[in-house]
Amino acid sequence: MKLSRTEEELMNHLWKLKKAFMKDLLEEYPDPKPAATTISTLLKRMQEKKFVGYDSVGKLRQYFPLVSKENYFNKHMKGLIKNFFNDSPAQFASFFTKKADFTEEELEALKEIIEDKLTKKK
Structure with missing residues (x-):
């Protein structure tokens, strides 16, 4: 809901x-x-x-x-990705990074976050 x-x-x-x-x-x-x-x-x-x-x-x-902000936001994001980006996190990330006009430093910071998450999943 x-x-x-x-x-x-x-x-x-x-x-x-x-x-x-x-x-x-x-x-x-x-x-x-x-x-x-x-x-x-x-x-x-x-x-x-x-x-x-x-x-x-x-x-x-x-x-x-009764619901944490993190859980609400997470569910909201998953719905957004499903409904507007064909359930593809990669399509969402592509749109997000192109339209947000990030600086090189901001993109590097995002890259580090993703690499850290990948390292923890291994």
Whole structure:
């Protein structure tokens, strides 16, 4: 299941804070801040999608992520590669490196990351 753009924005705040009450989440937004009812609705949808959980602290709810940012991003990337690049990481890498206009140093850094990963797989 996927998050909407507004849900992703809220999720990013929750990943940053790790645990947060509604007031903490609202404070993370720049002015003009969204209405508390908007955040409440988003949190309810995200709970239904199993991205967010909460603990009751008195009458308040302290929210926390049920999915790590890394796992969400990884699943999102795999879907992107499957849907837009014929399930080919090589096609994705080719597009990514051509369109991003990396410097030689940045490409060397990417090469080192890939070589390190290959060494660890052996």
